[in-house]
Amino acid sequence: MLLRIITGIVGIAAAAFVIQTGGEVFAGFTLLLMFLAWFEYARAFAERGMGIALFTGFIALGLMWYAAWQRPEFLALACPLIIMVMLLESVLLRGGTSILDALASGAGLIYIGFPFACLLLLRNLMPETVFTTEIGTFTFGNAFVWIMFIGTWASDTFAYFTGTAIGRHKLCPSISPNKTIEGFMGSLLGTTAVVAGLGYFLNLPLEEMAVLGLLIAILATLGDLVESVAKRYVGIKDSGNIIPGHGGVWDRFDSVLFTAPLVYYFVQFVNLMGK
Template identity: 65%
Template sequence: MFTRIITGVVGIALAAFVIQTGGALFAGFALVLSVLAWFEYARAFHRKGNNLTFLTGILGLILLWGCAWLGNAEESMAVTTGIVLIVLLESVLLHGRVSFVDACTSVAGILYLGLPFAHMVMLRYLYPEQHLMTSLGSFEFGCAMIWVMFIGTWASDTFAYFTGSAIGRHKLCPTISPNKTVEGFLGSVIGTTAAVAGLGAFFSLPIVEMAVLGFCISLLATLGDLVESVAKRYTGIKDSGNIIPGHGGVWDRFDSVLFTAPLVYYFVLIAGLGLK
């Protein structure tokens, strides 16, 4: 537990520095994290006997990240299409080494990991000319929304854990994640909705819309966690890695963020939060 706490404190401090600094540092960290998560994903499925297209996967992640960094939606569509077709073609060109199932699993992993981290980069640089004044100073709009995304996701996990530990009685998905309870999930929904609404007040953003965003974050964060749980049960692993002492791997730590990052990005665009 002590190792977990120390690692958590160091991780939060590092995350705060990277998020606030932005620029190439933030984008670079997003790329590194996506590649590390892909390595863990490929290794997990290798244990199950799958031979994923590892190098093509890294290339795909880099290209998706590059499109996000450049902010070109048309290039993103072209790259996504190209990745899918190239990986599927590998099941033909490397027949006997890469099966069709291997190729499909590779495509799923590349898009599952690459697109959310790309959205994280796009979210950080959304409406760069807009700044939000707070009691702690001025925040770039994208920086503020990255904080909303991370704090909302952390709040979801935290409220679910403590509520479930205190009063959890009814299993939410016992065949997928035996420790999750209905009570923990409801605690997550209420706590995350309140936390993100509070962030709305802090950043002087519409509180009703932010409360709705918090509600959505709690749902998507829970589903993101369950998706990784299904994958880990299928591949027979407990943790995706041990790169983060006491916390497992990158995939373990960002499983919920993979769902909440695109959610926050599109919610901001649809709700017009950056225009208010």
């Protein structure tokens, strides 16, 4: 437990530095996380004897990252192109790549690559809009990256403590035996309150921010369950051990893979600054 706490503190400090610095530092760190999560995904499915396109995947992720970093208008083109290339591998490399391998590779690349691309897009969003607060100045994208991470962490924290205290009814016992309905309800209420509170702190509309908090709690839980399904399928407990006491990058960012696209598209379609 002590190792887990120490690693968590160091991780939060490192995340704060990267998020606040932005620019090339944030972009480079995003690419590193994409690569590490993809490596863990490919290694996990190799446990089932599947031939995931590891090195082709690194190239595909680099393409998605470059599109998000330099040419966002091409990201929508990069995603279907990656799927097509993965499927073509089953034709061109029939001896070594099955159609199931190709499908698992393509799905994994979108599952991992697109959310991290959205995270990069979110951090660079509306740099001309600035929030001035008692603790510092934040650009729009900077603030909403924090909102996404804090909301995701709040969801996990409220679910854990509420479930530990009063959890009685299993949420998805065949997938994640420790999750309870009571913990999920605690996550919904707690995350909604936390994100609404952040909205109040930044002078953003409370109703819309409360809705965002509710959606973050739902998507964070689903993201965690999706990884649990995958790990049960391949027969592993943790995706890796690169983060002492916390497992792998995929383990730590399983919920973010769902909440990052949510927050990015939410702020695109909901007018938060016009109220």
